[in-house]
Amino acid sequence: GEGANVNYLIKKYGYDGYGVDISKPSIKNCQKINKKKFKLIDFDVDQNDDFFNEKFDLIISIQVLYYLNDIDLKNRLISLNKILKPGGYVFFTMMSTKHLYYKNFCDNRKSNDGLYKVDLSSSKNYKKRQKQSIYYHYINFTKSEEDLKSKFRLFKPLKIGFYDLSLTSTKESGHHFTFFGKKK
Secondary structure: OOOHHHHHHHHHHOOOOOEEEOOHHHHHHHHOOOHHHEEEOOOOOOOOOOOOOOOEEEEEEOOOHHHOOHHHHHHHHHHHHHHEEEEEEEEEEEEEOOOHHHHHHEOOOOOOOOOEEEEOOOOHHHHHHOOOOOOEEEEOOEOOHHHHHHHOOOEEEEEEEEEOOOOOOHHHOOOEEEEEEEEO
16 A cells, blocks of 8 residues: 555664555555565565565555465465565454445355456446546455465464454455464
């Protein structure tokens, strides 16, 4: 994204934060703050990706990993595990099947690569919020806590949780699982 989480941790706690994204405009915004610590990355995933030639105490990925198919997710987690210091921590989120995208806009047929096609062309809220007319998304939904643990099995789970973006109705759920873990 545009570095809100990283910048919060830097300003509030004095952490030495880094960030990556595949969005050129987002990274340009981040680089206004610190050019060396925010990097545009390619959308192709490689197990050997090492974005900064650094080892990290904590890696955070919020609302990102569920856009990866099963193979790319596995490879990204391997690459993140490689750049995590021994005993380091991870915090990840994954969109769940309780999310309104799955319930209301998904054909519920998983492809061979783990992704579900989500068609948001009939969503008035989505159209109102978006500046571009991109209505199809492919999402790797997580069914349960056990499914979450299985996806992130490279890491020892310390705390599994969730958050929901909706305050008005379970029909409009924005349910995401959270995973806090440690390098094995």
